[in-house]
Amino acid sequence: PGAGDRSAKAERMFQLMDGFMTNDPMSLQKDILDHVEYTVARSRFNFDDFEAYQGLSHSVRDRLIERWHDTHQYLKRKDPKRLYFLSLEFLMGRSLSNSVINLGVRDQYADALNQLGFEFEVLAEQEGDAALGNGGLARLSACQMDSLATMDFPAWGYGLRYQYGLFRQVILDGFQHEQPDYWLNFGNPWEIERVHVSYPVKFYGAVEEKVLEGKKCHVWVPGETVEAVAYDNPIPGYGTRNTINLRLWAAKPSDQQDMEAFNTGDYINAVINRQRAETISSLLYPDDRSYQGKELRLKQQYFFVSASLQDIIRRFKDSHSNFDDFPEKVALQLNDTHPSLAIPEVMRVLIDEEYLDWEKAWGIVSKIFSLTIHAVNPEGLEKVPVDLLGSLLPRHLQIIYQINFLFMEELKKHYGLDYNRLSRMSIVEEGAVKNIRMANLSLVCCHTVDGVSRLHLATLKTRVFKDFHEFWPQKFQYKTNGVTQRRWIVVSNPPLSGLISRWLGTDAWIRDMDLLLGLRDHAEDASLQEEWMMVRKVNKIRLSEFIEAMIGMKVSPDAMFDVQIKRIHEYKRQLLNILGIIHRYDCIKNMKESDKEKVVPRVCIIGGKAAPGYEIAKKIIKLCHAVGEKINNDSDIGDLLKLVFIPDYNVSVAELVIPGSDLSQHISTAGHEASGTGSMKFLMNGCLLLATADGSTVEIIEEIGNENMFIFGANVQEVTNLRQNGLGVKKSLQFARVVRMVREGYFGFKDYFKSLCDTVEDSSDFYLLGNDFESYLEAQAEADKAFVDQKKWTKMSILSTAGSGRFSSDRTIRDYAQNTWGIEPCKCPS
Numbered sequence: 001p002g003a004g005d006r007s008a009k010a011e012r013m014f015q016l017m018d019g020f021m022t023n024d025p026m027s028l029q030k031d032i033l034d035h036v037e038y039t040v041a042r043s044r045f046n047f048d049d050f051e052a053y054q055g056l057s058h059s060v061r062d063r064l065i066e067r068w069h070d071t072h073q074y075l076k077r078k079d080p081k082r083l084y085f086l087s088l089e090f091l092m093g094r095s096l097s098n099s100v101i102n103l104g105v106r107d108q109y110a111d112a113l114n115q116l117g118f119e120f121e122v123l124a125e126q127e128g129d130a131a132l133g134n135g136g137l138a139r140l141s142a143c144q145m146d147s148l149a150t151m152d153f154p155a156w157g158y159g160l161r162y163q164y165g166l167f168r169q170v171i172l173d174g175f176q177h178e179q180p181d182y183w184l185n186f187g188n189p190w191e192i193e194r195v196h197v198s199y200p201v202k203f204y205g206a207v208e209e210k211v212l213e214g215k216k217c218h219v220w221v222p223g224e225t226v227e228a229v230a231y232d233n234p235i236p237g238y239g240t241r242n243t244i245n246l247r248l249w250a251a252k253p254s255d256q257q258d259m260e261a262f263n264t265g266d267y268i269n270a271v272i273n274r275q276r277a278e279t280i281s282s283l284l285y286p287d288d289r290s291y292q293g294k295e296l297r298l299k300q301q302y303f304f305v306s307a308s309l310q311d312i313i314r315r316f317k318d319s320h321s322n323f324d325d326f327p328e329k330v331a332l333q334l335n336d337t338h339p340s341l342a343i344p345e346v347m348r349v350l351i352d353e354e355y356l357d358w359e360k361a362w363g364i365v366s367k368i369f370s371l372t373i374h375a376v377n378p379e380g381l382e383k384v385p386v387d388l389l390g391s392l393l394p395r396h397l398q399i400i401y402q403i404n405f406l407f408m409e410e411l412k413k414h415y416g417l418d419y420n421r422l423s424r425m426s427i428v429e430e431g432a433v434k435n436i437r438m439a440n441l442s443l444v445c446c447h448t449v450d451g452v453s454r455l456h457l458a459t460l461k462t463r464v465f466k467d468f469h470e471f472w473p474q475k476f477q478y479k480t481n482g483v484t485q486r487r488w489i490v491v492s493n494p495p496l497s498g499l500i501s502r503w504l505g506t507d508a509w510i511r512d513m514d515l516l517l518g519l520r521d522h523a524e525d526a527s528l529q530e531e532w533m534m535v536r537k538v539n540k541i542r543l544s545e546f547i548e549a550m551i552g553m554k555v556s557p558d559a560m561f562d563v564q565i566k567r568i569h570e571y572k573r574q575l576l577n578i579l580g581i582i583h584r585y586d587c588i589k590n591m592k593e594s595d596k597e598k599v600v601p602r603v604c605i606i607g608g609k610a611a612p613g614y615e616i617a618k619k620i621i622k623l624c625h626a627v628g629e630k631i632n633n634d635s636d637i638g639d640l641l642k643l644v645f646i647p648d649y650n651v652s653v654a655e656l657v658i659p660g661s662d663l664s665q666h667i668s669t670a671g672h673e674a675s676g677t678g679s680m681k682f683l684m685n686g687c688l689l690l691a692t693a694d695g696s697t698v699e700i701i702e703e704i705g706n707e708n709m710f711i712f713g714a715n716v717q718e719v720t721n722l723r724q725n726g727l728g729v730k731k732s733l734q735f736a737r738v739v740r741m742v743r744e745g746y747f748g749f750k751d752y753f754k755s756l757c758d759t760v761e762d763s764s765d766f767y768l769l770g771n772d773f774e775s776y777l778e779a780q781a782e783a784d785k786a787f788v789d790q791k792k793w794t795k796m797s798i799l800s801t802a803g804s805g806r807f808s809s810d811r812t813i814r815d816y817a818q819n820t821w822g823i824e825p826c827k828c829p830s
C-alpha cells in the first residue's frame with residue numbers, strides 16, 4: 001500500500017479506537033461478560049466463580065495491555081537509557097488484586113461484580129500463585145519490578161517461564177512431600193505469548209578459527225539449537241500510566257535443528273529429540289542456597305541470558321548504527337551470579353558477530369554490568385566445572401580464560417608474584433576438578449557490586465570478597481532491600497491501609513512511604529489506638545478462620561499470634577523456635593493451677609518449605625508436627641499454647657498471615673542472613689519483631705528503636721569470637737533439658753530425631769542455638785509482658801508501621817537508579 005493508504009488506514013484505526021478504555025461499572029460489566037462468552041467460551045447465563053474470575057482477569061488484562069502499549073510507544077520515541085533486570089527467579093504470586101489496585105480501578109470492579117452477583121474477594125481467591133522462584137531473592141525481584149513501574153523507570157525484567165514452579169508442599173503424617181506445581185494447567189491470563197518474538201539459542205559444538213578480510217575470527221558451530229519464545233507479563237505502576245514488561249522465555253524445538261534426521265528418515269527419533277528442547281524451561285530448581293553444578297541448570301542460565309541479550313541488542317540496533325552509545329543506553333543488572341554468563345556472551349556477540357576488537361568490546365562490557373549478591377557464605381557462591389562449561393559453551397570458556405589471563409596480568413603488575421592472592425582471586429579455581437568461579441568473573445567485569453544490607457556489605461568486604469575489595473574498593477556498595485507497600489499493605493491489608501490514609505489525611509504514602517512517619521504523632525492517641533486494635537483483631541479473626549479451614553484447628557484470636565514463616569534452614573533457626581515452644585510447654589505443664597492465669601495464651605505459627613534434598617530441614621518440619629501433636633492435644637494446656645504448621649507457604653499465604661500476626665520471629669544466627677525481607681513486611685503491618693541483630697534488622701533497630709522490638713542473642717562479633725574459642729561455652733540447663741526431651745523420645749520418633757539433636761550438641765552447635773537460648777527465652781518473656789499491656793503493645797505496633805518507611809523497595813530502587821544504573825524516570829503522559 002502507498003503512503004496515502006497507510007495514513008487513511010491509521011485514521012480509520014484512530015476513529016475506531018478513539019480514547020482510552022472506560023472504567024465505569026456498566027462498561028466493566030459488559031467487558032467481563034464479553035470475555036466470559038467469547039474468551040472463556042461459556043454462556044453468559046451460566047458460568048461459575050472460576051469462569052467469572054477468567055472473564056474478570058481478561059478484562060483487567062485489556063486495560064494493562066492498553067497502558068503497556070502506550071508505555072512502549074512513548075519509550076521508543078524518547079529512547080532513554082534502559083535498565084534490563086536479569087533474574088532467574090521472580091516470585092510474583094497472584095496478579096489480579098495487585099493489578100486493579102495499581103490501575104486504580106479496584107472499587108469500580110467491585111461495584112461491577114456486585115451488580116452481576118459476584119464478590120471481588122471471592123473471585124480473587126480463584127487465582128493460583130505464580131511461583132517461579134524459591135524465596136527472598138525471587139520475591140525481592142517481584143517487589144522491585146513494582147517499584148520500577150511505579151516510579152516510571154524505563155526498565156525491563158527478563159527471566160525464565162518455567163512450566164513447573166516451586167514444588168507444592170504436602171504434609172503427610174507430619175512429613176514433607178513434594179508435588180509438582182504445574183501452574184499453567186488452567187491457563188494464565190496475565191501473560192501474552194509472542195510467537196514472533198523468538199531467538200535461536202546455541203549449545204555444544206566446536207569453535208572454528210577462520211580468517212575473514214585478513215582478520216582472525218571465531219566461528220561457533222553449535223551441536224544443538226533451541227528456540228526461545230517470549231511470554232510478556234505487563235507490570236503496572238501505581239498511580240501512573242507506566243506499565244513495564246517482564247519478558248519470560250520458554251524453550252521450544254528449533255526448526256533449524258534435525259533437518260538432517262528428517263531427511264534421512266529417522267522421523268520418530270527426530271520428533272523425540274525435539275521434545276527434549278522443552279525440558280530447558282521445564283522446571284525451577286528448588287534449592288535456594290547451594291550450587292549443584294548440574295548441566296540442565298547451566299543450560300537454563302545460558303538459554304535465558306542468550307535470548308535476553310539478542311532481544312536487547314536487537315532493540316538497541318533498531319535506533320543505533322554502531323555500539324559507541326551502548327553504555328549510555330543500556331544497564332544490565334545481574335540478580336546474583338545466576339545470569340553471569342551474560343558477561344562472556346556480550347563479549348562473544350560484540351567480537352564474533354559484530355566484529356569489534358577485544359579492547360573495544362571490553363570497554364563496553366566493563367561499563368554496562370552491575371551485580372547484586374544475595375549470599376553470605378563462600379559455599380553459596382556458584383562454581384561451574386570447566387569441563388561442563390567447555391562442552392556446553394566452548395567459545396565462552398575461551399573468552400573467560402582470556403578475561404582471566406588479562407586480569408591476572410593486571411594483578412601481577414599490582415602485587416607482583418603473590419601466588420596465594422592470585423589463586424584466590426583467579427576466575428579459574430585449580431584443583432582435582434577445575435572450576436569457573438562465577439562470582440569472581442562477575443566481580444572482575446561489573447562496575448558495581450551491591451550487598452543487600454549494610455551488615456551484608458561489611459561481611460562481603462571483610463570475608464568473602466576481601467581481596468577484591470582491597471583491589472577495587474570503589475566497586476562495592478550496598479542497597480538495603482525493601483518491599484513494596486502496594487502489595488504488602490494496600491493489597492494484603494485493606495483495613496490498615498484505609499486507617500493509615502484516614503489518620504494521615506492522604507493516601508500519598510502509597511507512593512511515598514516516608515510519610516508514614518506522620519503516624520508517630522498519634523501513637524498515643526486513644527482513638528487511633530482503638531481503631532488500630534480493631535483492625536488487628538479483624539485480621540486475626542481472618543487468620544484463625546484460615547487456620548481452621550486449612551488444618552481443622554480452632555485457635556482463639558485473643559491469644560498472641562507468634563509467627564515464623566520463611567524457607568526452612570538451619571541458620572534461620574526454626575529449631576530454636578521449636579525448642580523454645582517445648583520449654584514453654586514444659587513450664588506450663590509443671591505450673592500450679594493458680595499460676596496458669598498469668599500465662600499469656602499463644603498461638604505459635606510456623607510455615608515454610610525445605611529443599612527436597614535437605615534432610616535436616618525436613619526433620620525440623622517433622623519435629624514441629626510431633627511437638628504440635630503433643631501440645632495441641634494436652635488437656636492440661638488447653639488454649640494457653642497451640643502450635644500450628646501452615647502447609648505450602650507461598651506469597652498468597654503470606655499476604656493473609658502477615659496482617660494477622662502480633663509477633664514475628666527473625667532469629668538467624670548473626671552474620672548469616674544477608675538481609676531478610678519478611679521482617680519488613682511484618683513491620684509495615686504493625687507486627688512486632690523478635691529478632692537477632694542480623695542482616696537488615698540492624699537497620700530496622702535504627703528506625704524503630706530497641707525499645708519497640710525484642711532483640712536478643714550474640715551479635716556478629718560475638719558469633720565470630722565464640723566460634724574461634726570453641727563452641728558450647730554458655731549452655732543453659734534449660735537448653736539441655738529440652739534437647740533431651742526430644743532425644744529421649746518424648747515426642748516420639750526417637751531414632752529419626754537423633755541426627756537433628758546432634759546438630760545442636762555442644763561442640764557441633766555451629767548455629768549457636770545453645771548459646772542464644774537463654775536470651776531468646778528472656779526476649780520471649782519480654783514479649784509476654786508487653787502483650788499484657790495492650791496500650792503499650794498498640795503503641796509499639798503503631799511505631800513499627802510509622803518507622804517502616806525506609807524499607808520500601810521504592811527507596812532501594814531510587815538508590816540503584818542513581819548510584820548503580822544511571823537511569824532516570826520517563827513518565828508516559830496520561
Ligand code: T68
Nearest residue numbers: 134135136137288289374673674675676
Ligand atoms: C536471599 N537469598 C537471602 N537465595 O537469603 C536473604 N539462592 O537474606 C535476602 O533478604 C534475599 O535473598 C533478598 O536479597 C535467596 O533467596 C535464593 O533464593 C537462591 C536461589 C537459587 C540459588 C541460590
